[in-house]
Amino acid sequence: MGQMIKVGMADLKICKAPDALTTIGLGSCIGIAIYDPSTKISGLAHIMLPDSTAIRNNSNIAKFADTGIQKLYDDMLKAGANKARLVAKIAGGAKMFEMPGASTGINVGERNAEASRAKLKALGVKLVAEDCGLNFGRTVELYSETGEYYIKAVGKPLKII
C-alpha cells in the first residue's frame, strides 16, 4: 500500500493508486468518497454543512456539500478521471446527541446526507453505497487500489462498503 493521506474537517483531497485517503471522526459531517475504477483516481471530501447558498460566510468551499462535492468532482476530472465511470460512497451524518426540539445545528447530519445525495445525483455520479445516520462517530479510509471504503467506529466491527 502507498501513503495514507489525511483529509481534515472542511477539506478535500484526491489521490492515485496505491495511495489512500482518510478522515478521522466524522460526526454530523459527511465523508464523500468518489472513485474511478478505470484510472483508480480517488477523492475524499469532508463536508460540514449542506448548503453554501444558505449561509453568508461561505468562502471555504470544502465546508459545504454543494460546493465541496463540485470541487472534488472537478479536481478528479482534471486529474484524468473518467467522468462516466465515477462512483460514490458516503458515510457520516450522525446525530451525536439525542437532543429533542433540535435547533439548526442538531439535525444537520441528516440534511448533510440528503444534500450530498442530491449533489451527486445532479453531477451524474452514481451513489453505490452509504453508511449514514445513527448516533456514533466514524473514521473512514478510501483505498484507491480497490475503491473499498473502510468505516471504523468505537466499539463496532470494521465495516467495508
Next chain:
Amino acid sequence: MLTLNEVNEKYFDVLKEIGNIGAGNATTAIANMLGLRIDMSVPEVAFLPVEELGSAIGAEDEIIVGIMLGVEADIDGSMMFLMDMQSAHHIVNKLMMRDDSYNEPFNEMDLSAIKEVGNIIAGSYLSALSGLTNLTIVPSVPFVAVDMAAAILSVPAVQFGIFGDNALMINTDFSDDLGIKGHFILMPEEDSYEKILSALGIPL
C-alpha cells in the same frame, strides 16, 4: 462601532470571567456533592479556526465524554462540557464509591452520573453568564456521548461554522483530589450572541 476583532477581544474577556465565576461555582457544587476539596486553574479561553476544533483538546480519535445541553429563555443555543476519559472515570468512580483503578466501559448508571455532573458544571457556568448579563438562561436536560473527540466536537464546529470561521472554548483544570480537565463551549444562536454582547454593553 467596534471592529469584529475588538468585539471578539471583549467577548474573550467576558468568557474568561464566565470561566472564572462558573468554574468557581462548579467547584463548590462538586465539592458539596462529592465531599472533596478542589482547586481550579485560571481558565483560559481558546479562539481557534472551526476546522481545528476537532483536535483542540487532544488527538482526533481519542475517546472523550461530551455532555450537551440546550439553553433557552432570553437566549437560544446550546452548550457543551467535555472531559477526557480519565477525568470521567475518576469522577464516576468517586460518585459510585468504587476503586479509582476501575475503568470498565460506562454502564447506564455511570452515564447518568456523568450527566448529573455535566448538569452541575454547565449550570454553574450558565448562572455566571446569567449574572453578568442579567439575562434569564435556562438549561435543558443534558445528553451525553462517549465517542471520538473529532466526532463530538463536530457538533460545536458545525454550530460555529454556520456564522463564522472561528470557535471559542473555555479550558479549565480542576485539580487536587479531583483530576478533572474540562472544556466548556457556549454556542449561542447568532441573534443570541448579539443579545449577550449588547447585555454586556459591547456595541456591535
